[in-house]
Amino acid sequence: MCCLTPxxxxxxxxxxxRSEIRDKSVRVIDVRREGDYKQDHIPNSVNLPLATLxxxxxxxxxxxxxxxxxxxxxxxVVVYDDTFGALASRVAWxxxxxxxxxxxxLETTYGNWKSLGLxxxxxxxxxxxxxxxxxxxxxxxxxxxxxxxxKLRDDVILIDNRERLNYLEQHIPGAVSLPYRTLASADGxxxxxxxxxxxxxxRGISGDSEIITYCGSVGTLSGLAYYALKSTGAxxxxxYVRSFKEWKNLEKPTDKQEDANYWDLSAE
Amino acid sequence: xxxxxxxxxxxxxxxxKINWARIDEADNFANTVKLYRQGKYDEDSFRRFxxxxxxxxxxxxxxxxxxxxxxxxxxxxPKQFETLSRLSEQYSIGSAHFSTRENIQLHWxxxxxxxxxxxxxxxxxxxxxxxxxxxxRNVMCSPLSGVCxxxxxxxxxxxxxxxxxxxxxxMAQSLPRKFKFNFTCCEKHGMVRMVDVGLIPEIQQxxxxxxxxxKIFLGGGLGNRSFIGHQLEDFTPEEDLLYTSIxxxxxxxxxxxxxxxxxxxxRYLVNDMGWEKFQNLVLxxxxxxxxxxxxxxxxxxxxxxxxxxxxLKISDESGSSVPDGYARWLKTNTMKQKQSDYRSVFITLEAxxxxxxxxxxxxxxxxxxxxxxxxxxGFVQNVALRYVHEDDLVKLYSKLLETGLAKSGGLTxxxxxxxxxxxxxxxxxxxxxxLAKEIxxxxxxxxxxxxxxxxDSSIKISGCPNSCAQHGIATIGFFGGGGRLGKDMYPNYQxxxxxxxxxxxxLGQTCLRVPxxxxxxxxxxxxxxxxENKQSGDTLKSWIHRIVNDSEDSNxxxxxxxxxxxxxxxxxxxxxxxxxxxxxxxxxxxxxTKTGKGECAA
Ligand code: HEM
Ligand code: SF4
Numbered sequence: 001m002c003c004l005t006p007x008x009x010x011x012x013x014x015x016x017x018r019s020e021i022r023d024k025s026v027r028v029i030d031v032r033r034e035g036d037y038k039q040d041h042i043p044n045s046v047n048l049p050l051a052t053l054x055x056x057x058x059x060x061x062x063x064x065x066x067x068x069x070x071x072x073x074x075x076x077v078v079v080y081d082d083t084f085g086a087l088a089s090r091v092a093w094x095x096x097x098x099x100x101x102x103x104x105x106l107e108t109t110y111g112n113w114k115s116l117g118l119x120x121x122x123x124x125x126x127x128x129x130x131x132x133x134x135x136x137x138x139x140x141x142x143x144x145x146x147x148x149x150x151k152l153r154d155d156v157i158l159i160d161n162r163e164r165l166n167y168l169e170q171h172i173p174g175a176v177s178l179p180y181r182t183l184a185s186a187d188g189x190x191x192x193x194x195x196x197x198x199x200x201x202x203r204g205i206s207g208d209s210e211i212i213t214y215c216g217s218v219g220t221l222s223g224l225a226y227y228a229l230k231s232t233g234a235x236x237x238x239x240y241v242r243s244f245k246e247w248k249n250l251e252k253p254t255d256k257q258e259d260a261n262y263w264d265l266s267a268e
Numbered sequence: 269x270x271x272x273x274x275x276x277x278x279x280x281x282x283x284x285k286i287n288w289a290r291i292d293e294a295d296n297f298a299n300t301v302k303l304y305r306q307g308k309y310d311e312d313s314f315r316r317f318x319x320x321x322x323x324x325x326x327x328x329x330x331x332x333x334x335x336x337x338x339x340x341x342x343x344x345x346p347k348q349f350e351t352l353s354r355l356s357e358q359y360s361i362g363s364a365h366f367s368t369r370e371n372i373q374l375h376w377x378x379x380x381x382x383x384x385x386x387x388x389x390x391x392x393x394x395x396x397x398x399x400x401x402x403x404x405r406n407v408m409c410s411p412l413s414g415v416c417x418x419x420x421x422x423x424x425x426x427x428x429x430x431x432x433x434x435x436x437x438x439m440a441q442s443l444p445r446k447f448k449f450n451f452t453c454c455e456k457h458g459m460v461r462m463v464d465v466g467l468i469p470e471i472q473q474x475x476x477x478x479x480x481x482x483k484i485f486l487g488g489g490l491g492n493r494s495f496i497g498h499q500l501e502d503f504t505p506e507e508d509l510l511y512t513s514i515x516x517x518x519x520x521x522x523x524x525x526x527x528x529x530x531x532x533x534x535r536y537l538v539n540d541m542g543w544e545k546f547q548n549l550v551l552x553x554x555x556x557x558x559x560x561x562x563x564x565x566x567x568x569x570x571x572x573x574x575x576x577x578x579x580l581k582i583s584d585e586s587g588s589s590v591p592d593g594y595a596r597w598l599k600t601n602t603m604k605q606k607q608s609d610y611r612s613v614f615i616t617l618e619a620x621x622x623x624x625x626x627x628x629x630x631x632x633x634x635x636x637x638x639x640x641x642x643x644x645x646g647f648v649q650n651v652a653l654r655y656v657h658e659d660d661l662v663k664l665y666s667k668l669l670e671t672g673l674a675k676s677g678g679l680t681x682x683x684x685x686x687x688x689x690x691x692x693x694x695x696x697x698x699x700x701x702x703l704a705k706e707i708x709x710x711x712x713x714x715x716x717x718x719x720x721x722x723x724d725s726s727i728k729i730s731g732c733p734n735s736c737a738q739h740g741i742a743t744i745g746f747f748g749g750g751g752r753l754g755k756d757m758y759p760n761y762q763x764x765x766x767x768x769x770x771x772x773x774x775l776g777q778t779c780l781r782v783p784x785x786x787x788x789x790x791x792x793x794x795x796x797x798x799x800e801n802k803q804s805g806d807t808l809k810s811w812i813h814r815i816v817n818d819s820e821d822s823n824x825x826x827x828x829x830x831x832x833x834x835x836x837x838x839x840x841x842x843x844x845x846x847x848x849x850x851x852x853x854x855x856x857x858x859x860x861t862k863t864g865k866g867e868c869a870a
Binding site: 163164165168176177179181182186198199202203204257258259260261262263264265266267268 | 298301302305326327328329354357358359360361362363365375376378380381383384617618621622623626688689690691692699701702705852853854855862
């Protein structure tokens with residue numbers, strides 16, 4: 001098992017992935033829907049649609065899925081999607097959570113991969129089952145109970161990754177707004193490290209604090225933020241994976257921006 | 269959710285001639301915000317600094333800012349659209365806002381992110397520097413300058429040169445108050461008599477040769493109290509443009525009221541002193557400026573003509589059918605240019621709002637359809653694609669349909685101006701922004717945009733008396749306030765009639781107060797009165813013009829007569845009878861007026 005290294009590699013660049021695929025030294029996971037995957041995908045990648053994972057994301061089930069994808073404790077894993085990295089992040093985070101340390105995100109989306117004219121394939125590779133151990137990393141997960149008590153400490157930063165209007169209308173008290181789109185660069189799912197650092201630094205989001213991210217429902221947008229934080233060396237980031245949907249269902253307190261009709265400024 | 273594509277965009281389009289940005293201002297801003305948050309900067313000096321850099325405060329909060337990006341002379345290029353699209357998604361609410369002064373605004377931006385916006389703007393040559401505060405605000409130019417058949421010459425290069433000269437110029441960093449220049453194309457398209465300095469291009473024969481110059485109007489302006497500008501002299505030759513501007517600013521700088529913030533726009537100085545005295549001062553001061561500065565100080569006017577090249581099309585139009593609504597749109601959104609075969613196409617927005625996807629598609633549309641490779645924002649929270657070839661209009665319309673930008677009525681009364689109001693402004697008393705949208709939706713449904721009698725009229729709605737929506741120069745203008753029946757408050761508007769911004773610029777005359785939820789029926793009633801009493805050839809505008817000038821002799825002779833007809837419509841019902849009457853548009857909680865600290869004077 002790995003331990004906390006200061007500045008973690010969270011993405012794999014296109015060139016490295018292509019050579020790793022050639023060496024067969026990597027397991028690539030495509031998290032798009034099965035139909036899309038069947039049409040074409042990055043050669044040798046396996047399919048784990050996010051919905052399949054979410055239908056039951058208990059540790060035992062996840063472990064079974066991971067085994068069936070031929071991943072053991074030592075297998076380097078790269079995840080990609082066509083949704084600006086958010087769905088891939090949620091899958092990658094789940095792997096990390098059950099104790100897989102060597103997992104990264106492809107630096108770009110599948111759409112961009114294709115538009116660059118890189119190789120694709122429609123064959124589904126043969127995979128033999130592997131045995132992954134279970135080593136639950138509870139410290140990267142925030143539950144609603146945990147969040148409620150953590151919020152009372154003032155060294156905890158809570159980040160809302162939904163769009164700004166949603167945040168203004170309703171958010172978890174004390175959260176700061178950092179819409180997921182802020183994390184991307186013009187051609188990558190995440191900004192370059194220095195750029196990302198400057199953004200966080202301006203916001204007073206420092207790597208030493210405990211930082212919890214959340215979004216609308218299943219922890220995808222906030223999963224991306226989790227990796228954004230990690231890319232800058234934040235060592236204590238947690239994902240509130242059930243996010244705002246659960247918070248509201250539990251009828252926990254929320255805050256809103258009062259006395260302003262911001263929705264009417266939107267052109268949607 | 270909207271995600272712009274990660275693919276690089278084509279770069280063959282026209283490039284901005286002027287880089288307005290300075291990247292070091294981004295770092296400086298970021299650092300200053302940090303110091304401010306650490307308490308090392310007092311509120312007042314931080315506010316001045318923030319405004320100087322183009323970031324306004326936001327309604328009821330100090331966490332957010334509004335970033336006002338200047339588009340000098342209204343020019344905006346494809347890459348700039350793409351950047352604004354991305355910025356609106358990243359740092360704002362997924363939309364941006366075209367203002368009445370050719371700025372494009374990003375609202376609800378976290379103060380700490382403002383410097384990131386500056387950084388990206390600098391990459392495409394844009395700045396928000398001196399878009400707020402006591403400086404020379406964005407220099408406007410008519411969106412038709414260069415294509416208007418009535419203009420004497422294109423004033424765009426002069427507007428750009430003026431903007432360039434004053435931006436970051438030490439003489440314009442701490443004026444008594446904000447200072448606005450408007451250049452236009454011709455008398456009809458106007459907007460020059462309600463601003464500090466307004467300029468219309470003019471040509472005179474001097475000793476048998478043509479001399480370019482301007483008609484200059486000084487001391488106009490809208491606000492809590494509005495004034496019409498005065499013409500300085502018959503003709504101001506172009507060499508004198510800069511000296512005149514400097515002279516006027518020096519006088520304002522010297523004599524302007526720095527104590528009483530509510531009365532310190534130059535128009536008050538002109539009014540207090542009397543026009544003739546002010547005029548004399550300007551002419552004397554100009555002689556001094558000319559004598560002392562003429563060797564060194566010159567406007568850098570770049571009059572090299574833009575390249576006009578019709579973008580190449582891969583597919584031809586044969587067989588493409590004409591979509592529904594095309595004729596209506598063509599009539600209400602496009603204007604023939606003086607260049608034959610070309611039209612200017614105005615995009616209809618709702619109170620200036622545009623989504624990030626639409627901003628992105630504007631970039632593509634410019635590349636595919638505009639032979640000048642850029643767009644121009646206009647006077648009424650809108651944007652125009654110019655130099656669109658007649659043969660490409662159907663295709664353009666189809667593309668606009670795909671992106672939700674094909675609404676008709678852009679050049680008619682059905683597209684009202686509405687300031688930001690309670691959507692974001694600290695001083696707002698009503699949701700003027702939403703009201704503008706409600707009127708537009710209703711009037712398009714009623715197809716009022718197709719009514720030729722209404723095209724040259726305008727509706728403008730401010731959320732308080734400060735006139736940001738320029739209600740004073742509207743045919744039908746409104747500004748917001750609170751009304752009260754017993755202990756219950758409701759949103760209310762003061763309505764004025766007969767304002768104009770052309771050669772006969774006039775301020776509208778106060779008619780009566782109209783509750784927010786009665787504004788639409790009241791306007792419809794005015795239209796009905798007009799239809800009953802109009803003479804042949806009349807438009808709503810010309811009819812109201814006669815009424816406010818006491819020269820109408822039908823049943824409706826005066827504003828008072830109109831008021832009498834409307835009065836029954838504006839009687840407030842009790843809250844029990846009509847609870848909705850007591851809610852402002854866009855709000856489901858009972859109406860109350862609430863304001864924060866305004867920053868127009870800061
Ligand atoms: C006493 C305070 C203010 C005065 C007298 C004032 C005056 C004006 C005027 C006259 C205009 C019309 C453009 C022109 O000059 O021709 C304008 C535009 C504008 N002002 Fe103000 N203003 C004030 C405060 C504010 C505040 C606090 C805000 C909100 C941040 C604001 C937002 C705007 C906007 C957004 C526009 C462009 C119009 C639009 O498209 O919405 N103003 N202002
Ligand atoms: S008119 Fe009033 S409400 Fe509207 S933007 Fe100006 S100050 Fe705000």
